[in-house]
Amino acid sequence: MKYKLAPEIRRQIRTLIKELKFTHIKPNQIHCIRSFDAKTRAYARIWGMSRLFNEVAGLKPNYIIEVINQRFEKLTPREKIKTLIHELMHIPKTFSGALLSHRGPHHEINDSIASVFYSHKLLSV
Numbered sequence: 123m124k125y126k127l128a129p130e131i132r133r134q135i136r137t138l139i140k141e142l143k144f145t146h147i148k149p150n151q152i153h154c155i156r157s158f159d160a161k162t163r164a165y166a167r168i169w170g171m172s173r174l175f176n177e178v179a180g181l182k183p184n185y186i187i188e189v190i191n192q193r194f195e196k197l198t199p200r201e202k203i204k205t206l207i208h209e210l211m212h213i214p215k216t217f218s219g220a221l222l223s224h225r226g227p228h229h230e231i232n233d234s235i236a237s238v239f240y241s242h243k244l245l246s247v
């Protein structure tokens with residue numbers, strides 16, 4: 123995979139975490155990259171790590187948010203933010219390194235829920 127670090131995305135992510143009060147997310151343990159040759163239909167995706175790395179090896183959980191450059195850059199600013207919110211919603215309250223699927227017994231991640239967060243953000247700014 124061809125990629126580079128994306129400090130501008132990381133800054134946006136930090137702002138979103140603060141504004142949306144996603145207090146379970148540790149901003150220092152979120153990293154962001156832009157990828158250039160990914161063969162996926164996604165605009166962005168998030169990489170976690172098994173909680174075993176924490177429990178067995180004592181490593182801090184870290185997440186990487188990857189934006190798929192060619193696809194992400196076609197989005198409007200509003201859609202970009204919604205996409206980043208969507209990725210943050212995959213992080214469980216336990217911040218264990220694991221990822222939530224799109225639909226679970228106690229949660230659902232979809233773009234209309236990301237929109238609610240988005241409009242909430244607009245109200246609080």
Ligand SMILES: [Zn+2]
Nearest residue numbers: 208212224231
């Ligand atoms: Zn998703």
